[in-house]
Amino acid sequence: MRIIVDAMGSDRHPGPEIQAAVEAVRLFGDEIILVGKEDVLRPRLEALGPDAAKVQVVHAPEVLAMTDKPATSARRKAQNSMAVGMTLLKEGRGEAFVTAGNTGGAMANALFRLGRLRGVKRPALATRFPTRKGFCVVLDIGANAECKPEYLLQFAVMGSIYAAHVLGVQNPRVGLLSNGEEAGKGNDLVKATYPLLEKSGLNFIGNVEGKELFNGDADVVVTDGFTGNVLLKGSEAVTTLIIDTLKEHLMASPRTKLGALLAKPAFAALKGMLDPSETGAAPLMGVNGLVFIGHGRSDARAMLSAIRAARQAVDHDLLEKLAAGIEARLPMMQVSRSL
Amino acid sequence: MRIIVDAMGSDRHPGPEIQAAVEAVRLFGDEIILVGKEDVLRPRLEALGPDAAKVQVVHAPEVLAMTDKPATSARRKAQNSMAVGMTLLKEGRGEAFVTAGNTGGAMANALFRLGRLRGVKRPALATRFPTRKGFCVVLDIGANAECKPEYLLQFAVMGSIYAAHVLGVQNPRVGLLSNGEEAGKGNDLVKATYPLLEKSGLNFIGNVEGKELFNGDADVVVTDGFTGNVLLKGSEAVTTLIIDTLKEHLMASPRTKLGALLAKPAFAALKGMLDPSETGAAPLMGVNGLVFIGHGRSDARAMLSAIRAARQAVDHDLLEKLAAGIEARLPMMQVSRSL
Numbered sequence: 001m002r003i004i005v006d007a008m009g010s011d012r013h014p015g016p017e018i019q020a021a022v023e024a025v026r027l028f029g030d031e032i033i034l035v036g037k038e039d040v041l042r043p044r045l046e047a048l049g050p051d052a053a054k055v056q057v058v059h060a061p062e063v064l065a066m067t068d069k070p071a072t073s074a075r076r077k078a079q080n081s082m083a084v085g086m087t088l089l090k091e092g093r094g095e096a097f098v099t100a101g102n103t104g105g106a107m108a109n110a111l112f113r114l115g116r117l118r119g120v121k122r123p124a125l126a127t128r129f130p131t132r133k134g135f136c137v138v139l140d141i142g143a144n145a146e147c148k149p150e151y152l153l154q155f156a157v158m159g160s161i162y163a164a165h166v167l168g169v170q171n172p173r174v175g176l177l178s179n180g181e182e183a184g185k186g187n188d189l190v191k192a193t194y195p196l197l198e199k200s201g202l203n204f205i206g207n208v209e210g211k212e213l214f215n216g217d218a219d220v221v222v223t224d225g226f227t228g229n230v231l232l233k234g235s236e237a238v239t240t241l242i243i244d245t246l247k248e249h250l251m252a253s254p255r256t257k258l259g260a261l262l263a264k265p266a267f268a269a270l271k272g273m274l275d276p277s278e279t280g281a282a283p284l285m286g287v288n289g290l291v292f293i294g295h296g297r298s299d300a301r302a303m304l305s306a307i308r309a310a311r312q313a314v315d316h317d318l319l320e321k322l323a324a325g326i327e328a329r330l331p332m333m334q335v336s337r338s339l
Numbered sequence: 340m341r342i343i344v345d346a347m348g349s350d351r352h353p354g355p356e357i358q359a360a361v362e363a364v365r366l367f368g369d370e371i372i373l374v375g376k377e378d379v380l381r382p383r384l385e386a387l388g389p390d391a392a393k394v395q396v397v398h399a400p401e402v403l404a405m406t407d408k409p410a411t412s413a414r415r416k417a418q419n420s421m422a423v424g425m426t427l428l429k430e431g432r433g434e435a436f437v438t439a440g441n442t443g444g445a446m447a448n449a450l451f452r453l454g455r456l457r458g459v460k461r462p463a464l465a466t467r468f469p470t471r472k473g474f475c476v477v478l479d480i481g482a483n484a485e486c487k488p489e490y491l492l493q494f495a496v497m498g499s500i501y502a503a504h505v506l507g508v509q510n511p512r513v514g515l516l517s518n519g520e521e522a523g524k525g526n527d528l529v530k531a532t533y534p535l536l537e538k539s540g541l542n543f544i545g546n547v548e549g550k551e552l553f554n555g556d557a558d559v560v561v562t563d564g565f566t567g568n569v570l571l572k573g574s575e576a577v578t579t580l581i582i583d584t585l586k587e588h589l590m591a592s593p594r595t596k597l598g599a600l601l602a603k604p605a606f607a608a609l610k611g612m613l614d615p616s617e618t619g620a621a622p623l624m625g626v627n628g629l630v631f632i633g634h635g636r637s638d639a640r641a642m643l644s645a646i647r648a649a650r651q652a653v654d655h656d657l658l659e660k661l662a663a664g665i666e667a668r669l670p671m672m673q674v675s676r677s678l
Contacts, residue, residue, distance in 0.1 A: 066521070132580060142518055145526040179481055179568035182405070187484040187565040210569070210576035226526040227566055229518035230549065231573045237549035238574045241471060242581050245612060249605035256605045262598025266588035273584060 001028070003310055004094035007036030008063040008081040009101030010298045016100070018044050018055075020303030025054045027304075028311065033094055035060050035085040060084035066296075070104030074112040082106055086113040089289045096290035096310035098281060100298040106284060106291065107143050114289040119326045119333055122147070123286030124155045125225070125293060126162060127232060130273050133216030137163050138177075140225035141232045141282060147224035149192040150335040152176070154326075156202055157333060158285040159220035161325040166316045167219070175208030175218035177227060183207065189224060197222075200332055239274050280305025283313060290319050340367070342649055343433035346375030347402040347420040348440030349637045356439070357383050357394075359642030364393045366643075367650065372433055374399050374424040399423035405635075409443030413451040421445055425452035428628045435629035435649035437620060439637040445623060445630065446482050453628040458665045458672055461486070462625030463494045464564070464632060465501060466571060469612050472555030476502050477516075479564035480571045480621060486563035488531040489674040491515070493665075495541055496672060497624040498559035500664040505655045506558070514547030514557030516566060522546065528563060536561075539671055578613050619644025622652060629658050 005021055007014040014036055021032040022045070031054065034041055038059040045052040060081040064073055074083060082099055086109055089097045099106055103125060116123060126139035139155045140147070156174045163172035176193055178186040183194060185207055197204040208218050210231075223231070250260040260267070280302055281292035290313050294306040313319075326333065344360055346353040353375055360371040361384070370393065373380055377398040384391040399420035403412055413422060421438055425448055428436045438445055442464060455462060465478035478494045479486070495513045502511035515536055517525040522533060524546055536543040547557050549570075562570070589599040599606070619641055620631035629652050633645040652658075665672065 130580075132583070145518060177569060179484060179565050179572075185484075187563070190565075210573035211579075213573070214576040214580045223569075224526070226518050226529075227569055230516060230562075230566055230570055233518075234549035234552070234570045234574055235577045237553040238577055239581060240550075241469075241553045242578060242609065242613065244471070246605060246609050249608045250602055252605065256602045259598045259601030259603070259605070263589055263595045263602055264598070266585060266591065266595045266598070269588040270581065270585050274581065 001311055001314055002031040002033065002094040003307055004033045004035060004085045004088050004097045005303075005307065006081045006085050006097070006099035006101055007034040007041055008060070009099040010294070010303065011296045012299070013100070014041060014044065016298055016300040016303045018048070019300035020307055021055045022048050022052045023300070023304050024307045026051045030311070031056065032307070033058055033088060035081045035088070037061065037063070058084060058088060064101055064105040066102055068105060070102070070108040073105055074108040080109070082109040083113060086110060086289065086291070089291070090114055095314045096292060098292045098294065098303075098306045098310050100294035100296055100303060100306065102296065103142050103293055106293050110284055110287040110289070110291050114287045114291070117286055117288055117323050117326055119330045120154060120286035122151045122154070123284050124151075124158060125282045125284055126159060127282040129213060129235070131214050131216035135167060136213055136216065136218055136221055137167070138213070138221045138223065138228055138232070139285070140223065140228050142225045142229040143284065144225040146226070147189060149189060149196050152189070152193040152222045152224070153196045153200060153335065154286070154333050155222045156197055156200065156204075156220060157326060157329055158322060159222060160202055161322050162283065162285065162318065163219045165321040166313060166318055169219045171203045172219035173205045173217070174202045174220045174222065175205050175212060177213070177221050177223035177231070178207035178209065181207050181209060181212070196335060280307075280309045283309070283318065285322060290314060340650055340653055341370040341372065341433040342646055343372045343374060343424045343427050343436045344642075344646065345420045345424050345436070345438035345440055346373040346380055347399070348438040349633070349642065350635045351638070352439070353380060353383065355637055355639040355642045357387070358639035359646060360394045361387050361391045362639070362643050363646045365390045369650070370395065371646070372397055372427060374420045374427070376400065376402070397423060397427060403440055403444040405441055407444060409441070409447040412444060413447040419448070421448040422452060425449060425628065425630070428630070429453055434653045435631060437631045437633065437645045437649050439633035439635055439642060439645065441635065442481050442632055445632050449623055449626040449628070449630050453626045453630070456625055456627055456662050456665055458669045459493060459625035461490045461493070462623050463490075463497060464621045464623055465498060466621040468552060468574070470553050470555035474506060475552055475555065475557055475560055476506070477552070477560045477562065477567055477571070478624070479562065480567040481564045482623065483564040485565070486528060488528060488535050491528070491532040491561045491563070492535045492539060492674065493625070493672055494561045495536055495539065495543070495559060496665060496668055497661060498561060499541055500661050501622065501624065501657065502558045504660040505652060505657055508558045510542050511558035512544045512556070513541050513559045513561065514544050514551060516552070516560050516562035516570070517546035517548065520546050520548060520551065535674060619646075619648040622648070622657065624661060629653060
């Protein structure tokens with residue numbers, strides 16, 4: 001397998017990217033193409049020994065900064081590392097592209113370089129939330145701050161295909177994120193999306209709230225990218241707050257310290273479940289190529305998980321399944337103009 | 340002090356309400372007026388001994404169900420327990436009204452019975468989120484699923500007054516919930532609200548995400564009621580998931596069980612910080628009366644916390660401070676029609 005990795009994406013690039021690339025070669029025997037400033041990457045790679053020699057470098061002279069406007073930067077900085085990486089992907093030089101760069105930039109570059117799958121109005125970023133029973137795929141988590149009901153319907157289709165083929169869920173249950181379980185609850189977007197999902201032929205279970213989501217009552221939850229992003233970041237932040245507060249109180253006395261030591265396996269199990277670097281990266285579904293976007297804060301472990309997530313999608317033919325699944329549902333996915 | 344309590348609001352009414360009312364008499368020496376079906380309430384109160392005799396009962400023959408449409412039920416079920424309770428509040432028979440009934444119903448009844456404070460377009464429901472440094476007031480958490488920039492500006496004013504006078508925060512820092520910290524990030528509502536907050540004269544610190552909120556970087560965070568509700572319920576649900584998962588793993592072996600026993604003080608401290616029943620109820624700010632809305636799932640302890648929250652607001656003259664603070668900012672709070 002060959003994975004293309006943006007070496008200039010994470011906040012601390014290119015360290016995490018380089019380390020993860022070498023580790024991926026070591027672990028999976030993959031070929032990794034690192035895209036970024038060659039003069040920066042080469043010497044650092046060479047210092048890492050024989051496995052690093054199997055990492056290819058493709059030069060990209062420009063880097064997308066957080067301050068770059070996504071919409072224009074894809075064109076203006078045509079030689080940015082995402083653009084170069086996605087062009088390689090389009091040319092078939094690799095099977096998936098992984099970046100920890102900014103979401104807006106990745107979306108803009110992907111639309112410009114790869115285009116959308118036929119029938120898709122807006123690509124969506126999907127991530128897995130840990131639940132009581134396993135995972136729930138939530139989309140969109142940030143690619144589209146403003147959405148139309150039709151987009152959410154399409155997200156539901158793409159999320160279902162992902163859950164079915166990558167997570168192996170039979171007939172995935174689809175929930176609509178709302179501020180109340182009852183039908184009729186929600187903002188205007190939710191209220192207009194509900195009937196579309198009802199008649200979609202998908203396994204729609206109605207509105208869901210945080211409780212149902214984290215209980216594992218749904219396999220796929222759809223929402224607009226603004227709400228999904230707020231939910232994701234809020235959940236991550238409250239998790240960090242809980243873990244940190246607990247740590248602090250556990251270190252407060254010799255008694256609780258000893259308790260913490262004995263209880264270590266329980267904490268390790270919890271950490272494994274909640275750690276965002278276990279999820280690694282979110283697929284940008286609906287573009288014509290496998291693009292995975294990781295956290296800007298990714299360290300080497302998170303970048304490796306991102307590569308692992310991309311490999312998994314390649315293994316499950318996610319792109320082909322998405323294209324075929326959407327194609328099969330084309331009439332249902334197009335909603336009349338009035339919406 | 341005299342607090343009016345809806346006896347028919349919580350999912351398991353009237354048990355939690357009756358217990359909390361009797362406990363409030365005992366603890367605070369308050370007079371409590373329980374509003375609900377007299378024939379149900381009287382015998383249950385009488386069984387509770389002498390303190391219960393100090394709880395007054397005012398009869399309300401109707402109960403708002405979760406299935407009742409808020410907008411029409413305030414008028415159609417004119418004798419529902421919320422309507423009767425709020426009428427008592429308006430007549431000055433008590434200083435605050437507490438209910439664990441449904442938010443939409445409370446909002447509709449409050450608008451119909453109490454009206455709004457001068458200058459307020461939409462009342463908002465505010466709650467306190469625990470943070471690394473104390474509390475953050477978040478509003479709206481569910482009264483208005485659809486909002487305009489002007490509403491969020493008004494929420495910021497009300498939240499600041501609450502933080503200043505009830506929580507004792509000097510010059511409260513106001514954040515705007517968004518999917519990115521940078522100015523310019525957000526959905527259309529956030530983008531249009533940002534400049535209003537910038538020139539509001541409030542201590543606006545810009546966009547905030549979950550991380551800043553739970554870090555305690557803001558004292559007040561404003562958002563629309565849909566997003567706020569999703570964030571609140573998501574945070575609660577992930578907290579429950581973490582605590583439950585940890586418990587389960589702690590009970591998995593004798594070693595971790597012993598660890599849990601020793602670490603008990605740390606868990607107790609964490610629980611105290613996160614327990615929603617410690618917060619009790621959310622003030623519906625912007626209506627002409629002190630109305631507190633608790634969780635439908637409230638037990639007696641949560642109902643007692645709700646009464647405590649209402650007492651605290653009475654003690655701090657919240658209604659008068661809101662009226663005066665809004666009055667002083669009237670020109671700033673009215674945004675031209677074009678928004």
